[in-house]
Amino acid sequence: xxxxxxxxxxxxxxxxxxxxxxxxxxxxxxxxxxxxxxxxxxxxxxxxxxxxxxxxxxxxxxxxxxxxxxxxxxxxxxxxxxxxxxxxxxxxxxxxxxxxxxxxxxxxxxxxxxxxxxxxxxxxxxxxxxxxxxxxxxxxxxxxxxxxxxxxxxxxxxxxxxxxxxxxxxxxxxxxxxxxxxxxxxxxxxxxxxxxxxxxxxxxxxxxxxxxxxxxxxxxxxxxxxxxxxxxxxxxxxxxxxxxxxxxxxxxxxxxxxxxxxxxxxxxxxxxxxxxxxxxxxxxxxxxxxxxxxxxxxxxxxxxxxxxxxxxxxxxxxxxxxxxxxxxxxxxxxxxxxxxxxxxxxxxxxxxxxxxxxxxxxxxxxxxxxxxxxxxxxxxxxxxxxxxxxxxxxxxxxxxxxxxxxxxxxxxxxxxxxxxxxxxxxxxxxxxxxxxxxxxxxxxxxxxxxxxxxxxxxxxxxxxxxxxxxxxxxxxxxxxxxxxxxxxxxxx
Amino acid sequence: xxxxxxxxxxxxxxxxxxxxxxxxxxxxxxxxxxxxxxxxxxxxxxxxxxxxxxxxxxxxxxxxxxxxxxxxxxxxxxxxxxxxxxxxxxxxxxxxxxxxxxxxxxxxxxxxxxxxxxxxxxxxxxxxxxxxxxxxxxxxxxxxxxxxxxxxxxxxxxxxxxxxxxxxxxxxxxxxxxxxxxxxxxxxxxxxxxxxxxxxxxxxxxxxxxxxxxxxxxxxxxxxxxxxxxxxxxxxxxxxxxxxxxxxxxxxxxxxxxxxxxxxxxxxxxxxxxxxxxxxxxxxxxxxxxxxxxxxxxxxxxxxxxxxxxxxxxxxxxxxxxxxxxxxxxxxxxxxxxxxxxxxxxxxxxxxxxxxxxxxxxxxxxxxxxxxxxxxxxxxxxxxxxxxxxxxxxxxxxxxxxxxxxxxxxxxxxxxxxxxxxxxxxxxxxxxxxxxxxxxxxxxxxxxxxxxxxxxxxxxxxxxxxxxxxxxxxxxxxxxxxxxxxxxxxxx
Numbered sequence: 001x002x003x004x005x006x007x008x009x010x011x012x013x014x015x016x017x018x019x020x021x022x023x024x025x026x027x028x029x030x031x032x033x034x035x036x037x038x039x040x041x042x043x044x045x046x047x048x049x050x051x052x053x054x055x056x057x058x059x060x061x062x063x064x065x066x067x068x069x070x071x072x073x074x075x076x077x078x079x080x081x082x083x084x085x086x087x088x089x090x091x092x093x094x095x096x097x098x099x100x101x102x103x104x105x106x107x108x109x110x111x112x113x114x115x116x117x118x119x120x121x122x123x124x125x126x127x128x129x130x131x132x133x134x135x136x137x138x139x140x141x142x143x144x145x146x147x148x149x150x151x152x153x154x155x156x157x158x159x160x161x162x163x164x165x166x167x168x169x170x171x172x173x174x175x176x177x178x179x180x181x182x183x184x185x186x187x188x189x190x191x192x193x194x195x196x197x198x199x200x201x202x203x204x205x206x207x208x209x210x211x212x213x214x215x216x217x218x219x220x221x222x223x224x225x226x227x228x229x230x231x232x233x234x235x236x237x238x239x240x241x242x243x244x245x246x247x248x249x250x251x252x253x254x255x256x257x258x259x260x261x262x263x264x265x266x267x268x269x270x271x272x273x274x275x276x277x278x279x280x281x282x283x284x285x286x287x288x289x290x291x292x293x294x295x296x297x298x299x300x301x302x303x304x305x306x307x308x309x310x311x312x313x314x315x316x317x318x319x320x321x322x323x324x325x326x327x328x329x330x331x332x333x334x335x336x337x338x339x340x341x342x343x344x345x346x347x348x349x350x351x352x353x354x355x356x357x358x359x360x361x362x363x364x365x366x367x368x369x370x371x372x373x374x375x376x377x378x379x380x381x382x383x384x385x386x387x388x389x390x391x392x393x394x395x396x397x398x399x400x401x402x403x404x405x406x407x408x409x410x411x412x413x414x415x416x417x418x419x420x421x422x423x424x425x426x427x428x429x430x431x432x433x434x435x436x437x438x439x440x441x442x443x444x445x446x447x448x449x450x451x452x453x454x455x456x457x458x459x460x461x462x463x464x465x466x467x468x469x470x471x472x473x474x475x476x477x478x479x480x481x482x483x484x485x486x487x488x489x490x491x492x
Numbered sequence: 493x494x495x496x497x498x499x500x501x502x503x504x505x506x507x508x509x510x511x512x513x514x515x516x517x518x519x520x521x522x523x524x525x526x527x528x529x530x531x532x533x534x535x536x537x538x539x540x541x542x543x544x545x546x547x548x549x550x551x552x553x554x555x556x557x558x559x560x561x562x563x564x565x566x567x568x569x570x571x572x573x574x575x576x577x578x579x580x581x582x583x584x585x586x587x588x589x590x591x592x593x594x595x596x597x598x599x600x601x602x603x604x605x606x607x608x609x610x611x612x613x614x615x616x617x618x619x620x621x622x623x624x625x626x627x628x629x630x631x632x633x634x635x636x637x638x639x640x641x642x643x644x645x646x647x648x649x650x651x652x653x654x655x656x657x658x659x660x661x662x663x664x665x666x667x668x669x670x671x672x673x674x675x676x677x678x679x680x681x682x683x684x685x686x687x688x689x690x691x692x693x694x695x696x697x698x699x700x701x702x703x704x705x706x707x708x709x710x711x712x713x714x715x716x717x718x719x720x721x722x723x724x725x726x727x728x729x730x731x732x733x734x735x736x737x738x739x740x741x742x743x744x745x746x747x748x749x750x751x752x753x754x755x756x757x758x759x760x761x762x763x764x765x766x767x768x769x770x771x772x773x774x775x776x777x778x779x780x781x782x783x784x785x786x787x788x789x790x791x792x793x794x795x796x797x798x799x800x801x802x803x804x805x806x807x808x809x810x811x812x813x814x815x816x817x818x819x820x821x822x823x824x825x826x827x828x829x830x831x832x833x834x835x836x837x838x839x840x841x842x843x844x845x846x847x848x849x850x851x852x853x854x855x856x857x858x859x860x861x862x863x864x865x866x867x868x869x870x871x872x873x874x875x876x877x878x879x880x881x882x883x884x885x886x887x888x889x890x891x892x893x894x895x896x897x898x899x900x901x902x903x904x905x906x907x908x909x910x911x912x913x914x915x916x917x918x919x920x921x922x923x924x925x926x927x928x929x930x931x932x933x934x935x936x937x938x939x940x941x942x943x944x945x946x947x948x949x950x951x952x953x954x955x956x957x958x959x960x961x962x963x964x965x966x967x968x969x970x971x972x973x974x975x976x977x978x979x980x981x982x983x984x
Contacts, residue, residue, distance in 0.1 A: 027624075027627075029558070029559045029620070029624065030559075030563055030566055030620065030623050030624070031559045031561045031562070031563060031611065031620070034559035034560070034561060035559070036556070036557070036558050036559065036624055037556055037557040038556055039554035039555065039556045039639065042554075042555050042556045042557055043554070043555070045557075046555065062531035062534075062535070063531065063534050063535070063538065064528070064529055064530055064531045064534045065528070065529040065534055065537075065662065066521070066528050067521045067522075067523045067526035067527075067528065067660055068526070068560075068613075068644055068646065068660050069523045069526060069582075069660070070523070071522055071523060072589070072599060074522055075589075075599070076597070076598055076599045079597065082589075082599060086588070086589040086590065086591075086599055087588055087589070087590075088587070088588070089587070089588060089589050090561075090584045090586075090587055090611070091584060091585065091586040091587070091588075091589065091601050092582045092583060092584050092585075092613065093583065093584075093585045093586065093601065094582075094583040094585065095580070095581070095582055095583070095648040096578070096579055096580070096581060096583075096648065097564070097567075097574075097578040097579070097581050097583065097612070098578065098579075099578075105568070105571065106568055107564060107567070107568045107574060107578055109583050109585065109610055118601055119523065119582070120589070121560075121584065121613075128521070128522065128523070131522050132519075132521065132522070132528050135519075141835065147531065151644075152560055152643075152644065154560065156587040156588065168559055168560050168561070170557065343633065
């Protein structure tokens with residue numbers, strides 16, 4: 001625990017990797033590109049899941065579960081979707097192993113057990129779900145169908161990074177079916193709003209809501225609504241997407257319904273997802289050179305109490321006081337850990353909880369017992385204060401709220417600072433190269449320009465923001481007329 | 493909805509399949525042997541998960557997540573485990589699809605994208621987890637390691653049935669590491685107790701706790717502790733198992749720790765799991781010819797309220813009353829649905845909720861509004877009573893408890909009736925053939941006898957019960973001396 005983390009300013013990427021490992025969040029596994037999510041990292045995911053699941057259910061969605069495997073013939077039915085994912089699919093071809101006659105004690109794939117049709121391990125579930133919906137939807141009375149699934153998916157990425165891009169990841173994927181285009185678009189936008197609310201209110205991570213350009217759209221979608229966050233190194237992170245799928249999947253899987261007027265019509269679709277990638281975003285939004293900084297609303301441990309003592313007698317006396325405090329804090333819904341391990345010194349414990357991003361640390365020693373005091377340290381500002389034990393529960397409650405708000409406003413200020421409006425391409429290149437962050441610029445709307453800018457600067461269009469002010473201008477690259485400023489950035 | 497279910501007495505297996513489909517619990521998918529768990533079925537699983545997860549955490553376990561894939565070389569490391577699962581493994585051999593040059597618009601596996609080492613889709617996770625634990629365990633201070641995972645697993649079964657046996661299923665798998673044999677055995681037994689408590693207190697499904705015979709033990713385990721339930725057709729269901737794994741996996745993956753005395757020792761292991769199979773057990777323990785019967789503690793909807801009305805005016809008046817009632821019931825933690833759809837008649841709704849096993853149905857009509865009454869119907873006994881609206885919340889609370897208890901005691905009585913002590917093999921055969929259920933008989937302890945009995949009767953040893961009375965007798969088949977009675981049954 002004693003070795004310091006690489007500093008962010010020195011090597012941001014190295015800092016991130018070290019932090020994920022040392023804070024016990026996740027690690028690489030024996031399987032190429034797949035991670036093990038360790039208990040502390042998984043506890044953050046469980047907190048995220050609980051809030052998102054509540055928000056989905058409050059808006060009328062139900063959970064279900066669909067198969068891990070997609071038969072190849074279903075997978076290829078929606079062509080654009082298939083094309084988009086074909087290059088990164090893990091494929092099951094056999095269903096049995098047998099003893100390897102050439103290597104005693106080893107196994108090999110049984111050549112007799114070849115599947116007639118290969119099975120794709122789901123990279124996303126539109127195909128298997130829409131082939132199922134065909135049996136569920138006959139009439140307008142069966143609509144809307146509002147379903148979500150919590151699942152693992154596999155995309156055989158060549159360059160992986162813990163949480164940000166892994167071959168297998170955990171996510172939720174909503175798949176809804178509607179009678180009208182208007183309703184489906186409203187659903188897709190509603191889910192974008194829910195993602196934004198979750199990111200800002202729980203993760204304390206500000207996001208820009210917008211729509212993707214054609215080239216960045218989900219394979220098989222008509223429109224992809226996105227939330228984009230800005231990391232401390234000036235790179236953007238696509239944090240969640242919600243797709244209006246039009247009738248593409250309904251047509252591919254022949255899903256029609258009888259309307260109120262008695263007509264046969266194709267169903268309108270949406271899908272939307274967020275993944276364990278959010279944990280990467282959480283880390284890169286708030287953490288510092290000492291380690292993780294967690295917003296109280298998602299921290300597995302909100303308060304840690306460390307006793308400062310000499311000998312068992314002092315510890316016993318402190319413990320009586322602390323146990324009472326722990327009980328009161330828990331009764332108020334605050335998660336507390338009392339770390340009375342005698343195998344570590346207080347200094348080592350302080351460093352450990354700083355590394356793990358626990359929002360509030362309380363230290364209490366013998367002198368404090370006499371004085372009725374304790375020391376409270378904030379992880380976000382590193383401030384320490386000596387306070388009275390009396391009334392500590394409401395002090396802690398308020399402080400947790402304050403920390404949550406402070407993290408959000410710090411992140412908002414950072415983004416403001418790192419968002420630059422530019423009107424010339426020289427300026428564009430300079431900002432991307434030196435300052436980073438979001439660049440707001442006019443764009444002529446063509447894929448050609450988008451690609452050239454990407455080639456020259458590595459910046460991509462993150463989104464066309466929802467709240468962009470209409471206004472005519474000239475494309476920063478071609479000078480052609482443009483109706484809107486869009487947001488460019490280098491991205492994860 | 494109007495067509496009746498096949499009756500249990502006529503064809504139990506057909507009744508089960510129809511019920512699962514018609515109660516909207518699950519259905520077969522486009523993938524051989526894999527099921528789609530529909531929202532109503534998944535809601536039951538979510539309730540099960542929530543209770544089990546709480547029980548695991550209360551006993552010090554943490555959740556984590558390990559990869560879906562197991563490299564073949566890790567999979568084969570623990571030989572018995574590998575041998576036990578090799579015949580039913582889905583294997584990923586390729587990581588990319590490409591356009592099929594012979595079939596425009598179709599995809600094929602890209603022959604260039606063959607994996608160097610095949611990946612087994614986990615049938616269980618001991619191998620991948622113990623290869624990870626090697627990095628986590630150095631000292632006795634790192635023990636015990638108490639971890640659980642909620643995950644999907646794949647076992648390529650040839651004969652599948654919804655919930656009971658599917659190629660992919662959802663489960664939890666606990667994997668713990670300990671410094672001593674005693675501690676590991678205590679952990680394995682503790683988890684058996686937790687499973688039994690969950691089965692009896694929440695599922696209202698009585699279970700026998702016992703240990704498996706050698707031939708029924710988990711591949712790679714030293715001992716398998718099981719809970720065995722009895723279904724209405726007289727067949728047993730293995731509902732959960734907890735394994736003492738000895739040092740087998742520690743040796744296979746070289747996981748050693750430094751003891752307090754400074755010695756290098758192999759770690760002791762357990763693993764334990766229950767799956768979506770429990771839903772099959774729940775169905776076959778309580779349901780009847782009208783449909784599902786759910787114990788209140790796991791019912792997604794505990795109370796349904798159906799208005800009996802003519803015209804919108806009456807509905808409006810009833811709704812005012814009902815909405816107030818709904819609010820009060822929910823405030824007391826009761827899940828309620830008010831079904832005011834006007835597209836279905838009350839009779840159709842009654843049949844639907846009977847089919848779906850909602851524990852309590854309340855009907856309320858115009859006359860009831862005048863009289864301050866309502867009609868309460870119990871799903872378990874089908875009794876109806878007219879009661880006062882006043883004080884209804886506590887009446888419902890008590891009734892839910894009563895239903896929970898009634899289901900359990902009915903199931904206990906059924907099992908008692910269907911458990912037969914036999915001392916001759918003629919009697920054994922006769923009971924298995926005609927009456928079914930558990931047969932308690934002396935056994936000489938050999939695998940040979942066990943196999944012969946299985947050949948002749950299809951009955952297997954379900955377990956050697958924990959609370960079996962010691963006592964000498966003679967094996968029901970060979971007449972050789974035997975120390976204990978064991979439980980035989982035909983099983984799912």
